[in-house]
Amino acid sequence: MNGIRGFWRALPTEGRWLLSTVAIQTLGRGLTLPFTIIYLHEVRGFDLALSGTLMGLIAVVGLVVTGPGGTLIDRYGARRVLIVGLAAMIAGCTLLAFATHPAVAALGLVLIGVNFGVSWPGFNALVASVVTGELRQQYFGVNFALLNLGIGVGGVIGGFYVNVAEPATFTVIFLVDAASCLIPVALLLGPLRHVRTQSEPTTDDATGGSYRQILRRPAVIWVSLLTFVAMFVGYGQMEAGFPAFARQVAEVSTRTVGFAFAVNTLVIVLFQFATLRWIKGHRRTRVMGVMAVVWAASWLLLGATGLLPDTLAAAIGVISFMGVFAFGETLLQPTVPAVYNDLASDHNRGRYNAVNSAAFQGGAIAGPIAAGVLLGNGLGGVFIGLMVVCCLGIGVMALALEKRIPATANGVPEPQPAAD
Template identity: 25%
Template sequence: MSVPSPLTFVKSLIPDAGAPRMYVTSSFVSTVGGGIMMPISVLYFTRIVGLSSARVGLAFTVSSLVAILMSAPAGALADRVGPRRVVMGSLTVLGASGLAYLLVHNFWTLLAVNAAMNISFAAYFPSVGALLRRVGGEQTVTIRSQSRAVANIGVALGSLVSGVGIQIGSAAAYHVLIVLFAGAQSAAVLLLLRVPDYRPLPRPAKNPLPADGAGPVPVTGAGEAPVPKGLALRDGAFLAYALVGGVMAVQALILEIMIPVWIVDRTDAPSWAVTLAFVINTALVVLLQVRLGGSVQTLADGGVALRRAGIAVMLGCAALSVMAGVPAWAALLVLVAGMVLLTLGEIWYASGTFAFEYGLPPAYAQGQYQGVSGTVTGAARAGAPVLLLGVVLGFGSLGWLGLGAIMVLLGLTGPALARFGARTRPADTADGTGLPASATAPAANSPVGDPA
């Protein structure tokens, strides 16, 4: 594998001019705001507002569970009215709810404000996925990889800014950070005005899915009937993928909530090793997401990527399991190896999910499908802290090995899921790309008006 020059690498992260570049730029600006908010979201309420950690945790948990229910309806709304409108509305509410943090003074106001923020997040992700499908066309998976790499840069930059405010520690510093978060979301909305306001796509007059799952059924006509609300729920291949992909999404939380506790409480590694783990992860995602993800285009590619992800995460968990009981220098070496493997698994997992989530849904129902997937993933992530901190870490090294075994078993189903999905797609998407001609045809993608 040849090593690209720095200029070539930077260019690989930048999509073509026009709507794709504006989409990725908007995502970047929004994630800078996210990087500012994530480190202070709990600290602000405990240090500045004066709420207890238990009350803050309860408010965050309840609001997250409420928000899970909004993902599928928001995705369906994006299919009906056009995805850009729902994305812009979600970002607007997100910024406003961030500003409303300044008004929180007790548990109940925190619960209300954080519920609004989580609901806006739940509406944003399926609608922005539907918008990407329209912006990207046949390059959807590539642009999604570019967006993810750039988003990691955005989060890192935002976290640096947040760190300055945390170091200052005053109420005024936290207030400035909150205003910067809201400003970033407003800027992201303005950038989306340069993206076409795509019309909803024409829908087929007949059910596009096979009745018996035995093979693809041709779509013989198109009309303007509403997309069936339960279309994604009747797609057996997509539901099977959503369950596997949703549970595998827990691997992303290994770094966020499990590794810091493992390093500090169970190993002799220095505490700064937690920062080292995050640096390795961010750097590798930025460097490799586009390069590795760019080769994952079809459903078959996605199935292989999920299998590789499961194997890599298993090996990473096995490496981290031996950190306990070894000297600090050995624990650091094992941590580096484990983080490389876990991050490779994360990249392959993300690339595989891109292929499935844009290869299985019909273009006119992309939001609905993303909403169903988001609901399953959200539920899995909601239960992850109990599993990772209470069960896996409770068993120590054996817990790591058990978690790795679960991930590899799920990943190994990837190729079979891909074959199931390809076998049950309509005839006009049976090539394995999942992108019908209607997804990229000029008439179908014509915007309501010229982009601002």
Template identity: 30%
Template sequence: MRTVHGWLQDTAGGLPRRFWYLWAGTLINRLGSFVLVFLAIYLTQERGFSASQAGLVIGLWGVGGAFGTTVGGTLTDRWGRRPTLLVAHLGAATMMLALGLARPLWAVALGALLLGTFAEAARPAFGAMMIDVVPEKDRLRAFSLNYWAINLGFACAAVLAGFAAQAGYLLLFVVDAITTLVTALIIFIRVGETRRAASPTGKGAPAPAGALRTILTDPIYLGFVALNLFSALVFLQHISMLPIAMGDSGLTPATYGSVIALNGVLIVVGQLFVPRLIRGRSRSHVLALAAVVMGVGFGLTAFAEAAWFYGLTVLIWTVGEMLNSPSNATLVAELSPAALRGRYQGVFSLSWQIAGASAPILGGLVREHIGNSALWLGCAAIGGLMAVAHLISGPARERRATMLRRRAAAPAVPLTDVRPPVPQAAEPAATAPTEPIGTAEPARAS
């Protein structure tokens, strides 16, 4: 009993109260995330759209998301975390209902575009809020717990959505809108604004006009975002190409649903143990291992025919996902200057939106012109190359994170120039902190 209490304390103890309100909002929001899970089925079976028309609608959702993360990141820094998040959630709830009521293809497409814009505009604000309220030493645990809530909600939503769809597809849109509004209400009442007000010294000042130029001239961060883009291109094949591959093997959509559910189940069961497993270890090594494991999992799909083999591949790449996500999010937090936290979150989220729009297209082209095996073995090759890239770029990232920590701790340093400093060649590489920080939420097909 004492051991269980100690594990719970080590996993979830000592975190700020405002974090738990954010965590609760995440869980509630994801429990109602019905629409995206069943959108393709709704469009083709309920509305009678063709597969290409359904693909267009889902693609427009991704296009709107790319625009939303960019705008949301800017507003998060200039306007504030809470107002950005509230407007985004209210807009998303409204457009959720509008999409459920839309009938012509043009109205459905426009609704998906606007829904993607509002829904993803909330992501940078939420990420910046998490970084604001959680101390640096606790961020690995906090992001892992939030990621656990995302996947618990996703797994439950997939089951609940199936029952809700039997009562009518409109119910999916209504429940999704309600949970989005409840999340906004929790944050409005219990969390409040977390952005630091500007001071006469400039500490905590709003982001300068040259913020975009600052990010675009930050090769260390952009390199990290590029690696996440390639990771997302591989990871999102489980939504687009995996069900097609399983169909070619004679397996039913229900079997695909059961197999892919293993992803959420494993994360819910195992994610709470991951922070203790990777604590104190080099983030570069953890991310490299995650890339290899994920690549192996997707690569083995080339040889899968039976449902149990497909299930095994899902379990393998899920382990890679579990290692990758916590380290990713905390690293984003460390590489983001405080005054540009929202914009940096937005750029990182943008990599997921680009992957969401392009992964199905690229996967389909490779599969059609080169073959199914080439697609999955290519995913394995990308995983290996990413592992090497993480090992090479890791020391520079750690030096950059150390510099930003020192700058944040320095008394009253004006933020007239938040451009990341250029590491000196003679400076030794910093070792990973005793409690590394950083992981990004793999937007759950989100």
């Protein structure tokens, strides 16, 4: 397969349906994601500490729901669980649009958290059931690029549209976010209504069915630990550690921070498919090791901006950090979900993806806490040092994972029998 056309032709019809609407679906999320805490604090007048606590409900509820959600996916199928999750998302966004009391906002954010808890394992299980083999890794990468495109464009539109002096503008973006969820609902009730992810377990299935059995596998332990640390040092810092360091230590403008996020999205969208061609046929653990080095370099680059605060060099360094970091993302996102799904079997795929989701969300929760403690106490150098050490630790964990993972789950093709 060569290029996007070859990839698209190789996809089954269900895979095309799933992929063709990703950017549109996530446009609504992009409209609200950067502005929810601004809405709660500046528009609805909630205390900033209360607003931050309310925002934390999404991640906490998502983490709590992930485990039971994975079990339900394996028992009743991803399609049914996703429909319930999307219904919760629609209700949550609608409640937020008109939330003038903290209790109403809390209920809305809890419902959004329910969707977050089941959507990651649900959609990954759905993808894995219709896209197999080498194509699966490519799919996860392209899906990630389109997801970032939708969120990025949504964020730009939202930035131009919303106005804290006009609460109705925030009501509109939350209702648009709710309406965007109707697109995947329509797919699940229409073209994808026959897709089945659940299956009956077999007595000789070596992968095991329960969470206890899954977590006893050394490969699962190592890839989950790697995922947790990657999220701690990566996405856990994107909404906390990075902007706080950029503002307090590098002393750049908010406009520079916003432009850096735009560069992040642009790099992912432009380079993801090229990266997929580069990593094709390579061991996924080796790709993770390269990603660890790239991320370590990006954090060192950001740390250097603290040596020249409030200068053009600092602004360039902050923007460059996000570009280099984004390149690392294009290496990570195709590989980790593919590893989990290649380790899984059809009857426990939901639980494997739930383990992945839990590790992801755990790191995303712990990251901002660590950043707040270190940067809040003026320990910017220690913060950067911790990020670099964690990145190098990811490389070590990738090597440990390589010794424990089946070759096929590591992206190594099965050897073909010799011709007679």
